[in-house]
Amino acid sequence: MKKTLSIASLVVLLVVVGAVLVACFGTPKDNNNDDNAALSGTVKTGGSTSVEKVMNALIYQFQGENRDVTVNYEMNGSGDGIKNTISGLYEIGHSSRELKKDGSEDGLTATAYAIDGIALVVNQKNTTTALTTEQVKDIYTGKIKNWKEVGGADALITVVTREASSGTRSAFAEIVGLEKADAPETAIVANATTCENTGAIQTTVSQNANAIGYMSYSDVDSTKITPLSYNGVAPSEATLKDGTYTLKREFYLVTKTGAQLSPAAQAFADFVRGEDGRKIVAANKLLPIE
């Protein structure tokens, strides 16, 4: 009797576990709209590596909703993304910088869909409230070593940075001008305290009264650390939106001006800037642009 009972309970257990597994990993029902059902084909895109996380999330969602559409995304940097859009290799190029206005990138339209703000952060005990580009550059190259040189207390600066190959690090270096001429490396001092992720930056800066770090603005917890003004402008969603806070970058979709996109490519571009796309952008800790 006991044995049959335990076998029965085992069977029940298996069925329940199986059902849960199917519910979790089984194929979800298609919620295709009728107007999407006609879409098919391959959309060739490529460019910036900085948009990797959000773009993969966008493509994943878009392809899930449009099973017959494949969106390619070659990661080769904004420059190649723009160049290959001009040549027609890509229908849509990804760029994390603005188009150059020197004529070399004419005939393209860059549509921003997300803003990635980078905040300079210090400990709450720090009395410094603002830095200029020049000061940030000097701090990160080791020229300025003491907070008193930038209007703070007499204390040595602890430079906190991200690890090599971090996207935030390279964007920060690019915007502030920390890139060495003709070299891929940044000029950030070698003895800078290095953190492996945004959370570690926040923790390190909140525990070290003399530290300065940089991190994605959307992750700043201002109850623990203080974001600094950069060239006189405090980072906020408003200053990010109106463009006065310049330690930021926008993510763009680049297309040929006036050219007719394929229906699938047009649908993808609309999706990225549409309500669903904005949700994904926001979920990836960026500020969506309406």
Place this chain on the structure above:
Amino acid sequence: MQNSIARAGKSKAPLEKIMNVLFLVCGLAAVVSVVLISLYMVLSGAPAIAKIGPLQFLAGQIWNPEAKEFGILPLILSSVTATGLAVVVAVPAALCVAVFLTQIAGKRLASALLFLVELLAGIPSVVYGLLGAILIVPLVFQAQTALGLPMSGSLLSASIVLVIMILPTIISVSVSSIHAVPRQYNDVSLALGSSKMQSIVRAVIPAAKSGIVSGIVLGVGRAIGETMAVMMVAGNAPIMPEFLKPARLLTVGISMEWAYSSGIHREALFGIGLVLFAFIMVINVLLSTILKKGGARK
């Protein structure tokens, strides 16, 4: 009743065989995984070392993946220094604790303390990292400020955390090996007129030497392989080791840059893994042969 015993006897033979096979498979699984891991480490780490150049890789002083410079000498020296300091401090301390627990303390006190030590051994490393970041790093900040250095995580903080982490390992292994020494050693030594301390140092500890060495080897292995706790307190700058400056250890070198690395950079991280692997192997073999042989000669 009789029937059931007979039946049990019959079913025993196949059961024996099945269990034999089961144990064999388990035994082989351990061996096979060691072989596979070694193979994998060599196959994935060696090409990068060859590409970069063994000398540039092992003796290069600059780790800068952005500039394609992959010198891990600072990482190697930081690991060696941090582990070395931790062992130098922890081994004598752990031995003293072990002697106290086994020879000096009363039974009740000893078992209570031993329980606490074993509890210490079971604490996850990230908790040690947290404690280090909250308690030890700020203490080192004061020393750094006094000496005119910027406040930061440091090699010293990492070493201190490692000391605390490896103490319980060494203590508990030493305690069991001292316990295993026959009582007569101590008794005879005492009967021959030596004091309590003399017989502990001259008779009991030498007899327990091989067990103590195993404890040290385990401790060193734990120290050199520790990642999380160290990453939280060491500051992680890839520069030559100085006690009060940030330092990046081999383990941290891998885990820190793993997420976004690609191409030769990622291969170089595998190369670090191979170096770390070789390190632990060499340390284990060296320590156990040298120390154990030294004991045998005496």
